[in-house]
Amino acid sequence: MSFTEYFELLFNDYTLRTISLGTAILGAICGMLGSFAVLRKQSLLGDAISHAALPGIAIAFLITGTKETNVLLIGALISGLIGAFWIRGITRRTHLKSDTALGLILSIFFGFGMLLLTYIQKQPNANQAGLDKFLFGQAATLLARDVWFMATVTLVCLLVLLLFWKEFKILLFDADYAKTLGFNTKMIDILITSFIVLAIVLGLQTVGVVLMSAMLLAPAAAARQWTNSLGIMVVLAAVFGATSGVVGTAISASQNNLSTGPVIVLVAATFVILSFIFSPSRGLLFRQIRFIKNRKDLQLHKTLAFMFDIAKSHENISHPHAVKILNNFHGYTKKSLSKLEDKEYIRVEGLMWEMTEKGYDFALNLYNQQVEEND
Amino acid sequence: MTSAQLEIQLIASLVAIACAIPGTFLVLRKMALISDAISHSILPGLVIGFFITHDLGSPLLIIMAALSGVITVVLVEFIQKTKLVKEDTAIGLVFPAMFSIGVILISKNANDIHLDTDVVLLGELAFAPFDRLLIDGMDFGPKSLWTIGVILLITLSLLFAFFKELKISTFDAGLATALGFSPVVLHYGLMSVASVTTVGAFDAVGAILVVALMIAPAATAYLLTDNLKKMLLLSVFFGVFSAISGYWLAHWLDASISGSMTTVLGMVFLLVYLFAPKRGLFSVLYRNKQQQVEVSLLTFLLHLNNHTEKSERHINHLNEHINWQKVRSKSVVDLALRNNMITIDKNIISLTEKGKSFTDKAIDYIITNDDSKIESIKEDFFLFRG
Numbered sequence: 031m032s033f034t035e036y037f038e039l040l041f042n043d044y045t046l047r048t049i050s051l052g053t054a055i056l057g058a059i060c061g062m063l064g065s066f067a068v069l070r071k072q073s074l075l076g077d078a079i080s081h082a083a084l085p086g087i088a089i090a091f092l093i094t095g096t097k098e099t100n101v102l103l104i105g106a107l108i109s110g111l112i113g114a115f116w117i118r119g120i121t122r123r124t125h126l127k128s129d130t131a132l133g134l135i136l137s138i139f140f141g142f143g144m145l146l147l148t149y150i151q152k153q154p155n156a157n158q159a160g161l162d163k164f165l166f167g168q169a170a171t172l173l174a175r176d177v178w179f180m181a182t183v184t185l186v187c188l189l190v191l192l193l194f195w196k197e198f199k200i201l202l203f204d205a206d207y208a209k210t211l212g213f214n215t216k217m218i219d220i221l222i223t224s225f226i227v228l229a230i231v232l233g234l235q236t237v238g239v240v241l242m243s244a245m246l247l248a249p250a251a252a253a254r255q256w257t258n259s260l261g262i263m264v265v266l267a268a269v270f271g272a273t274s275g276v277v278g279t280a281i282s283a284s285q286n287n288l289s290t291g292p293v294i295v296l297v298a299a300t301f302v303i304l305s306f307i308f309s310p311s312r313g314l315l316f317r318q319i320r321f322i323k324n325r326k327d328l329q330l331h332k333t334l335a336f337m338f339d340i341a342k343s344h345e346n347i348s349h350p351h352a353v354k355i356l357n358n359f360h361g362y363t364k365k366s367l368s369k370l371e372d373k374e375y376i377r378v379e380g381l382m383w384e385m386t387e388k389g390y391d392f393a394l395n396l397y398n399q400q401v402e403e404n405d
Numbered sequence: 406m407t408s409a410q411l412e413i414q415l416i417a418s419l420v421a422i423a424c425a426i427p428g429t430f431l432v433l434r435k436m437a438l439i440s441d442a443i444s445h446s447i448l449p450g451l452v453i454g455f456f457i458t459h460d461l462g463s464p465l466l467i468i469m470a471a472l473s474g475v476i477t478v479v480l481v482e483f484i485q486k487t488k489l490v491k492e493d494t495a496i497g498l499v500f501p502a503m504f505s506i507g508v509i510l511i512s513k514n515a516n517d518i519h520l521d522t523d524v525v526l527l528g529e530l531a532f533a534p535f536d537r538l539l540i541d542g543m544d545f546g547p548k549s550l551w552t553i554g555v556i557l558l559i560t561l562s563l564l565f566a567f568f569k570e571l572k573i574s575t576f577d578a579g580l581a582t583a584l585g586f587s588p589v590v591l592h593y594g595l596m597s598v599a600s601v602t603t604v605g606a607f608d609a610v611g612a613i614l615v616v617a618l619m620i621a622p623a624a625t626a627y628l629l630t631d632n633l634k635k636m637l638l639l640s641v642f643f644g645v646f647s648a649i650s651g652y653w654l655a656h657w658l659d660a661s662i663s664g665s666m667t668t669v670l671g672m673v674f675l676l677v678y679l680f681a682p683k684r685g686l687f688s689v690l691y692r693n694k695q696q697q698v699e700v701s702l703l704t705f706l707l708h709l710n711n712h713t714e715k716s717e718r719h720i721n722h723l724n725e726h727i728n729w730q731k732v733r734s735k736s737v738v739d740l741a742l743r744n745n746m747i748t749i750d751k752n753i754i755s756l757t758e759k760g761k762s763f764t765d766k767a768i769d770y771i772i773t774n775d776d777s778k779i780e781s782i783k784e785d786f787f788l789f790r791g
Contacts, residue, residue: 073494074438081613120678123689126432129493130624133437134674137617141667144613148661166508240445244501251490251498287512292505299502306489314487 053275061249061271077243082113084143167238237291248298338393421644428619448507474600
């Protein structure tokens with residue numbers, strides 16, 4: 031199936047439309063909340079919580095005996111929350127660092143969940159198959175009902191985000207200040223953590239426990255590179271997330287044997303790589319270009335400063351001098367000379383150069399004040 | 406107990422020891438999550454190794470997997486160095502991507518590959534005794550026993566050889582560099598050991614249990630001691646204990662061995678987390694409560710010291726002035742009375758000699774904020790201990 035076919039199908043095929051819509055919504059909500067996780071330096075919280083949700087799914091199944099997605103997800107939500115707050119407890123009450131707490135909760139809850147899953151598999155009733163879809167996720171199992179549910183949660187989350195925008199923002203960048211202003215930082219913190227847990231639980235069915243953290247992180251990390259404003263970052267992250275959801279679904283639908291979750295993650299990772307390289311202000315490419323440009327400017331200024339030293343010892347600053355007296359050490363190259371000429375700092379005639387009025391002024395003020403960039 | 410059962414427990418214990426040693430250092434160096442990253446990202450290495458050899462038992466698989474573990478570490482550090490994102494974000498970005506590549510490679514070639522993602526996550530310890538090392542028809546025991554045994558031996562000899570260097574570079578990287586130990590070599594050495602151990606253990610117990618076996622025993626031990634040697638020994642002990650009791654739990658429940666080992670690790674951690682003598686939750690809460698009372702007492706005494714007029718020192722006035730609840734003020738007054746800091750005369754409270762000198766010392770400390778001042782108070786009174 032090619033891409034054009036896919037887009038045709040997108041409008042005709044019910045299942046594909048549902049799945050694409052589902053992954054897009056999921057990507058958007060994850061991107062939004064992921065921005066907060068990334069900025070709060072809780073990037074790996076998502077990883078820990080998604081693993082911690084597993085025993086909840088198993089216990090919910092053991093208690094109710096149904097495979098109703100919503101019931102299982104409530105179980106996941108509860109055990110995810112327990113995991114999240116236990117991590118908080120460990121880092122606050124003991125001297126164990128957050129990385130240890132995260133790794134600990136992640137592996138222990140997941141191990142416990144796997145114990146329960148294998149225990150369930152050995153049970154005599156045959157109803158248990160399919161619980162392991164939560165491990166790697168199966169976007170194909172998304173129903174219109176699930177998508178509606180996801181959309182509702184996203185809407186609620188968006189409302190809360192807008193309502194508490196100021197509080198979230200201030201807590202994010204200056205928690206102490208927020209406290210002195212009288213905000214209940216603990217409540218805001220709990221609120222935001224709970225929403226992150228909620229987003230993760232929503233994604234379990236689609237991308238699964240193991241890859242959920244990337245859904246949360248990657249769009250936000252990519253968005254971070256393009257802006258320094260929280261609002262723009264959240265919107266951008268949502269867009270990146272939704273796009274990776276849709277594109278990932280498209281790619282996996284166009285091939286056989288390609289599970290959706292990993293493809294979405296790889297698409298999101300591509301966004302990150304592109305952002306790392308091509309972002310204008312922070313990206314590696316432009317950083318390198320700026321670096322080279324600065325170095326060239328420095329060479330140019332060096333030559334100019336040397337010329338200035340010669341020129342100022344003459345009464346007429348435009349007194350011609352031989353090009354010969356410049357050498358490599360002073361940053362002289364043919365290129366730099368012609369560049370200086372282009373900028374009308376000097377005039378070159380034959381083998382002689384002379385400084386112009388403009389060049390003299392520029393060189394005089396080179397180290398005195400911030401000279402406006404003109405290139 | 407059959408010999409297969411004995412072998413499983415032996416393998417599990419060896420894995421636990423082999424994981425606990427690098428795990429301790431990872432926890433102390435605040436790099437615990439790198440083990441999580443490594444355990445996930447060795448998957449593409451394993452798969453590619455399998456494509457080349459078409460043999461799950463080949464040592465090339467271990468080499469490829471360990472290599473992709475080290476590549477992960479290098480990638481994470483490269484991203485960190487660009488300063489575009491925070492350290493933990495770098496970890497979180499790299500390993501899901503690597504893992505996804507692995508999963509896709511497996512699912513694209515599902516027909517001719519005997520790797521199952523479930524096995525990758527969980528391992529199959531129960532089958533380990535059936536895969537035996539045969540040389541010239543002689544049975545030398547299970548293969549994984551040999552693999553993990555060799556890895557453990559290497560880890561142990563490296564530990565004994567470089568214990569001093571590891572210790573210094575873990576606790577004081579600056580000093581280690583100044584003394585001429587290369588932090589880079591030690592860092593990558595530790596990472597390689599962690600990678601190789603993860604790969605070796607992962608065959609037997611799966612990706613997640615490796616993480617649990619590295620972090621949980623070390624974290625539990627760290628709650629109990631500050632001494633590196635004791636911490637190493639304790640974490641080895643916790644690891645082996647959970648390996649063996651986890652096996653029997655799994656036997657009883659007829660469930661996954663690695664899952665139940667992790668569960669036991671979790672329960673051990675929970676117990677220690679709650680009841681550890683100094684760092685446990687209960688003792689921390691108790692200490693906080695204690696300190697709260699002590700600070701209240703100090704506030705109360707300072708208040709008395711500041712006011713000579715009787716109206717300010719009336720017992721009923723305290724409630725409103727210091728803004729305390731009734732119960733709290735009563736307990737503070739009782740405490741002060743018991744320690745002979747105050748006397749109450751017709752509901753008017755006054756400081757005793759002892760209370761006066763104590764308050765003066767406390768003021769002295771508050772003004773100068775000099776640690777030496779506090780020493781004498783510590784000895785005389787119960788206030789500033791701990």
